[in-house]
Amino acid sequence: MAGDDRSRVSGASTGPDSAIEVSNLSKRFGGVTAVRDLSFSVPRGQVTGFLGPNGAGKTTTMRVMLGLAAPDEGTALVQGRPYADLDDPIRRVGAVLESTGFHPGRTGRGHLRLAARAARISPDRVDAVLDQVAMHEVADRRVRGYSSGMRQRLGLAAALLGDPELLVLDEPANGLDPAGVAWLRGFLRAFVGAGRTVLVSSHQLAEMAQTADRLVVIDRGRLIRDGPVGSITSAVAREVLVRSPEAARLRAALASEAGVGVSAGGSADVLSVTGMAIERVGEIAAAEGIVLHELTAREASLEEAFLHLTGEQLAGPPVVPPPPGAGP
Amino acid sequence: MIGLIGVELAKVRTTRLWIGLLVGVIALAGLGAVATLAIADSPEGLEAGLTPIAGVEDVRDLVASGSVAGVFALVLGAVSMTTEHRHRTLAGTFLVTPRRWPIVVAKVVGSGIIGFAFGVVGGLVPLVAVTVDFALEGEGVPFDRSVAIAVAAVGAGSAFSGAIGAAVGAALRSQLIAVLSVLGWALVVESLVGAIVPASVRWFPFAGLTNALTQTGGDLLSPAGAALTMAGYLAAALALGVAITMARDVG
Numbered sequence: 304m305a306g307d308d309r310s311r312v313s314g315a316s317t318g319p320d321s322a323i324e325v326s327n328l329s330k331r332f333g334g335v336t337a338v339r340d341l342s343f344s345v346p347r348g349q350v351t352g353f354l355g356p357n358g359a360g361k362t363t364t365m366r367v368m369l370g371l372a373a374p375d376e377g378t379a380l381v382q383g384r385p386y387a388d389l390d391d392p393i394r395r396v397g398a399v400l401e402s403t404g405f406h407p408g409r410t411g412r413g414h415l416r417l418a419a420r421a422a423r424i425s426p427d428r429v430d431a432v433l434d435q436v437a438m439h440e441v442a443d444r445r446v447r448g449y450s451s452g453m454r455q456r457l458g459l460a461a462a463l464l465g466d467p468e469l470l471v472l473d474e475p476a477n478g479l480d481p482a483g484v485a486w487l488r489g490f491l492r493a494f495v496g497a498g499r500t501v502l503v504s505s506h507q508l509a510e511m512a513q514t515a516d517r518l519v520v521i522d523r524g525r526l527i528r529d530g531p532v533g534s535i536t537s538a539v540a541r542e543v544l545v546r547s548p549e550a551a552r553l554r555a556a557l558a559s560e561a562g563v564g565v566s567a568g569g570s571a572d573v574l575s576v577t578g579m580a581i582e583r584v585g586e587i588a589a590a591e592g593i594v595l596h597e598l599t600a601r602e603a604s605l606e607e608a609f610l611h612l613t614g615e616q617l618a619g620p621p622v623v624p625p626p627p628g629a630g631p
Numbered sequence: 632m633i634g635l636i637g638v639e640l641a642k643v644r645t646t647r648l649w650i651g652l653l654v655g656v657i658a659l660a661g662l663g664a665v666a667t668l669a670i671a672d673s674p675e676g677l678e679a680g681l682t683p684i685a686g687v688e689d690v691r692d693l694v695a696s697g698s699v700a701g702v703f704a705l706v707l708g709a710v711s712m713t714t715e716h717r718h719r720t721l722a723g724t725f726l727v728t729p730r731r732w733p734i735v736v737a738k739v740v741g742s743g744i745i746g747f748a749f750g751v752v753g754g755l756v757p758l759v760a761v762t763v764d765f766a767l768e769g770e771g772v773p774f775d776r777s778v779a780i781a782v783a784a785v786g787a788g789s790a791f792s793g794a795i796g797a798a799v800g801a802a803l804r805s806q807l808i809a810v811l812s813v814l815g816w817a818l819v820v821e822s823l824v825g826a827i828v829p830a831s832v833r834w835f836p837f838a839g840l841t842n843a844l845t846q847t848g849g850d851l852l853s854p855a856g857a858a859l860t861m862a863g864y865l866a867a868a869l870a871l872g873v874a875i876t877m878a879r880d881v882g
Contacts, residue, residue: 406714408646
């Protein structure tokens with residue numbers, strides 16, 4: 304059977320608090336390994352953000368999870384079983400993949416009615432989910448006239464048809480305007496507030512920082528970090544900013560400590576210190592009798608943490624081409 | 632399964648392709664019938680050895696010309712799965728029915744049902760044309776039970792075309808390749824190979840088997856033999872379509 308082939312069971316058990324359990328998952332396409340020995344779990348009742356650079360393997364992992372692609376090794380269990388073995392899967396798991404499309408000649412309502420009929424769900428749910436995603440006004444228009452944001456909402460409406468306990472969403476904020484993103488954030492928080500679970504992939508890190516309870520960060524198909532949002536950002540060295548009229552003397556005193564990095568902090572009287580707790584910086588300054596005008600601890604943003612963990616660089620300022628006819 | 636077949640029929644009904652194809656069936660079957668009626672009654676037709684439509688057997692043969700509907704059913708079947716690849720709706724379909732094989736079976740059965748309807752329309756159009764032609768002469772068209780059976784036989788042949796088109800389409804990802812493959816086989820390969828090896832025609836799905844349902848004599852199989860052979864071809868195509876659909880990753 305497909306389920307047996309698509310998500311092999313190898314005796315791995317799903318913990319009672321896990322909605323999804325990925326164990327030693329690998330997936331190759333020809334000579335390219337998209338996912339490599341990946342293991343993580345998605346706890347119930349939380350929003351888990353699934354982060355990674357483009358091509359990291361997020362969508363492939365989700366496809367394997369949902370039985371749309373067969374793993375080469377390992378397992379991906381949803382609610383403790385391979386997706387294809389779930390009874391009435393659409394009532395257990397709602398999913399929107401980035402690659403999911405709609406027939407352009409059908410209306411949004413027509414699409415939902417077909418999906419409801421296929422899943423033996425009452426047609427009344429169609430109106431209910433159209434209300435949930437605020438799409439009633441455009442529901443009878445053909446999908447070919449929808450904006451990308453409307454398509455995202457329609458996909459979410461389809462995922463909600465079965466009133467599932469778990470949502471698996473692949474880049475759901477793509478194409479949404481700022482109001483739509485804010486609406487989505489509120490929606491997901493309310494969803495987990497009702498005791499349900501969300502796994503959401505995104506590259507909008509600031510948004511993820513506000514939405515997710517915990518993060519799974521992958522890069523090149525491998526797990527980089529897995530844990531609460533705070534533990535991800537704190538994994539990156541915190542910075543202490545210190546301002547003093549005796550910056551040069553303070554710098555020498557701090558630099559004498561092992562494992563400490565001290566650099567100029569933007570102006571002559573400001574230092575940036577890494578590898579040292581803020582309390583220790585204050586103690587050293589006091590011991591040396593150095594006057595401080597400012598002592599501030601700054602935690603890395605999720606974006607900084609993400610770039611640090613994945614080894615990527617913040618892009619420099621964009622290069623603006625000179626206007627036509629401008630001389631060298 | 633009945634529910635899934637209903638969904639597949641609704642998928643077809645909620646798009647416009649079937650309307651265009653049905654118009655094609657009516658236009659081609661109608662043009663063929665009108666041309667046959669016009670030529671058969673003309674001196675040129677008589678010189679060419681054609682005989683005017685006079686008896687039930689002639690009406691039956693004219694009805695059989697409606698089997699052109701099978702070509703349109705073939706196309707509709709071939710696109711039933713590939714259109715899901717094209718519009719990237721297959722993932723959503725498989726999320727609802729992750730075991731996949733019921734979807735392929737539902738598409739094959741659904742395409743067969745629509746193919747049957749196309750075939751019945753294709754058989755009725757020449758019947759209407761000849762009825763009108765006789766009425767204009769103030770006569771009643773020759774008709775008996777065998778004419779009704781001929782209409783049903785055209786429907787059955789067209790149902791087979793729709794079903795096998797869907798099974799072949801399930802094995803292919805590209806809509807264009809699926810349509811070109813089934814049309815190329817039905818319209819080109821069978822004609823070419825049939826011209827080279829005439830004895831092979833009786834085993835061909837379209838030139839041989841579907842024609843055997845509406846015609847008798849010649850080298851064609853009996854209707855029962857043709858039906859059995861068609862069932863065998865369909866089972867093989869369905870098995871291939873299911874196997875490939877089950878094994879394929881969906882993007």
